[in-house]
Amino acid sequence: MEQQYKPKLLWLQSITCNGNTHSFLNHPELFSILSHFELVHHPVLESSFCMQELIDGILPCDILIIEGAFMEKGYLKSGVEVSSIIEHYADNAKHIISAGTCATFGGIFKQKDPEAISGFCFDEEEKTRRYAKYASKLISLPGCPIHPKWLSYVLLMIANDRKISLDALHRPVELYGYTVHTGCTRNEYFEWKIDAKNFGLKEGCLFYEQGCQGPYTRGSCNKILWNDMSSKTRIGTPCFGCTEPTFPQTELFHTKTNMGIPATMPLGIPRRAYLTLTGVVKSFKIKRFSERLMEYDR
Amino acid sequence: MKIAEKKALKRESIIQTALQLFSANGFHKTTIPDIAAKLHMSVGNLYNYFSSKDILAQEIIKYTSEVLGEEIKKINMLDVSAKEKIKMIVTVYFTMAEEKPEMIEYFLRVYLSNREVFSDGCDGMVCVSGFITEIMIFFDDAVSSGELRNQDFFSAFGLFMGYLGGMVFLKGEGVLPKEIAYYIDDISRNIYNALKV
Ligand code: SF4
Ligand code: SF4
Numbered sequence: 001m002e003q004q005y006k007p008k009l010l011w012l013q014s015i016t017c018n019g020n021t022h023s024f025l026n027h028p029e030l031f032s033i034l035s036h037f038e039l040v041h042h043p044v045l046e047s048s049f050c051m052q053e054l055i056d057g058i059l060p061c062d063i064l065i066i067e068g069a070f071m072e073k074g075y076l077k078s079g080v081e082v083s084s085i086i087e088h089y090a091d092n093a094k095h096i097i098s099a100g101t102c103a104t105f106g107g108i109f110k111q112k113d114p115e116a117i118s119g120f121c122f123d124e125e126e127k128t129r130r131y132a133k134y135a136s137k138l139i140s141l142p143g144c145p146i147h148p149k150w151l152s153y154v155l156l157m158i159a160n161d162r163k164i165s166l167d168a169l170h171r172p173v174e175l176y177g178y179t180v181h182t183g184c185t186r187n188e189y190f191e192w193k194i195d196a197k198n199f200g201l202k203e204g205c206l207f208y209e210q211g212c213q214g215p216y217t218r219g220s221c222n223k224i225l226w227n228d229m230s231s232k233t234r235i236g237t238p239c240f241g242c243t244e245p246t247f248p249q250t251e252l253f254h255t256k257t258n259m260g261i262p263a264t265m266p267l268g269i270p271r272r273a274y275l276t277l278t279g280v281v282k283s284f285k286i287k288r289f290s291e292r293l294m295e296y297d298r
Numbered sequence: 299m300k301i302a303e304k305k306a307l308k309r310e311s312i313i314q315t316a317l318q319l320f321s322a323n324g325f326h327k328t329t330i331p332d333i334a335a336k337l338h339m340s341v342g343n344l345y346n347y348f349s350s351k352d353i354l355a356q357e358i359i360k361y362t363s364e365v366l367g368e369e370i371k372k373i374n375m376l377d378v379s380a381k382e383k384i385k386m387i388v389t390v391y392f393t394m395a396e397e398k399p400e401m402i403e404y405f406l407r408v409y410l411s412n413r414e415v416f417s418d419g420c421d422g423m424v425c426v427s428g429f430i431t432e433i434m435i436f437f438d439d440a441v442s443s444g445e446l447r448n449q450d451f452f453s454a455f456g457l458f459m460g461y462l463g464g465m466v467f468l469k470g471e472g473v474l475p476k477e478i479a480y481y482i483d484d485i486s487r488n489i490y491n492a493l494k495v
Contacts, residue, residue, distance in 0.1 A: 257448075258437065258441035258442050258448055259434075259437040259438065259446075259448060259449060259450065259451040259454055260450060261434055261437065261438045261451070263438075263442060271438070272431055275431045275435060276428075276431045279423045279427045279430045279431055279434065280422070280423055280424050280427050282422065282423070283421050283422015283423045283424060284421060284422065
């Protein structure tokens with residue numbers, strides 16, 4: 001039987017910590033997913049072409065995955081401008097996936113030199129000069145790092161020729177249409193405005209006192225769990241909003257308040273409505289929520 | 299007029315009348331038959347609108363809190379400094395104490411003094427949220443614009459409203475030597491100075 005054509009997959013790195021590469025290696029179905037593609041080049045996995053051939057610009061490429069932030073000029077590997085190599089392959093690719101917040105918005109590496117460093121097509125929320133050229137094939141997958149299943153979702157959708165709905169920043173709606181707050185097991189505590197006093201507790205919401213960014217952060221961390229079983233908020237660590245163009249904030253574990261009122265409202269919630277509810281809700285004492293779930297000290 | 303509209307009007311007139319009687323004569327001395335008599339309606343019919351005196355009392359506090367909240371909402375929408383807004387809020391509050399004294403009296407003399415009537419159904423801020431929400435919005439705007447100092451909500455709220463309530467109380471007791479409007483400028487300045495950055 002003639003073998004079906006496999007899309008050619010090229011994974012390139014710019015200024016990166018390797019986090020997205022490593023995250024993807026943790027995908028439990030990694031090799032089954034990769035079996036749908038021909039891996040042309042990858043920074044750590046065995047692939048069909050070597051670095052020199054990559055630099056020579058001769059590789060075929062259907063899907064380009066980009067990891068890491070961008071500097072227009074002055075970031076070289078093997079004596080070659082990384083941005084020009086990546087643009088060369090981006091010109092030819094059918095799909096471009098920016099994997100991780102650095103490649104998408106600039107992320108952590110942008111902090112080094114905010115003027116010169118950005119994402120590939122976005123500089124935080126602003127469009128870079130590349131945007132116009134590549135927008136038609138761009139899929140943004142912010143996350144620090146991305147969840148391996150977010151990437152596999154996109155890859156398999158492409159492999160199966162399925163249309164992926166995207167929002168204004170080119171993020172798949174299926175993955176980024178709701179917030180990290182959705183699906184958080186602490187939602188009841190959020191509703192009743194009962195905050196956890198420390199990290200790591202089973203009880204309480206992490207919003208006011210621990211700076212949880214879940215209500216402001218688009219991502220499916222609490223729907224598609226990490227390692228199939230957990231998430232930051234589930235274990236009692238506040239979400240710090242790593243999928244957002246504003247990441248990293250300067251005060252990660254702090255929700256800014258004005259006289260106790262969050263300076264920024266949870267996404268899409270009108271301030272009057274939120275304050276009316278919180279004012280009312282705070283006046284109730286719900287016994288079940290003010291007690292520990294378990295006694296550990298006995 | 300549609301039946302629903304008629305009912306709403308009737309409901310409001312009951313609230314207004316009961317508000318006056320409760321504020322003037324006290325909550326316990328005022329009976330449902332007193333209220334019904336003043337409205338020329340039967341006691342039975344009044345119960346169609348409010349199933350008990352306690353519930354009527356709770357609806358009144360919600361109503362007054364909404365009315366006051368609406369006034370402060372208008373101020374919140376204006377593009378003026380927090381200093382000016384403070385003066386407007388003080389003015390609204392004192393004007394209401396002057397023109398509709400029963401509203402503020404009700405809050406001070408019925409709501410705050412008969413907590414048992416409001417404990418079940420008006421827990422905490424449930425019935426006064428219309429007003430509290432607007433005060434929260436005022437503070438939030440004023441802190442984010444850098445005019446007022448960021449602090450705990452209740453220490454600022456207590457200072458602001460405690461002061462206003464105290465003045466209206468003194469007026470009600472008849473001990474203020476001058477008309478309450480006379481104090482607006484000084485009081486606004488005091489509040490602003492106490493809360494500013
Ligand atoms: S911990 Fe964070 S994500 Fe969870 S309910 Fe609270 S605010 Fe929302
Ligand atoms: S929970 Fe928040 S910080 Fe953690 S990975 Fe998800 S989006 Fe990033």
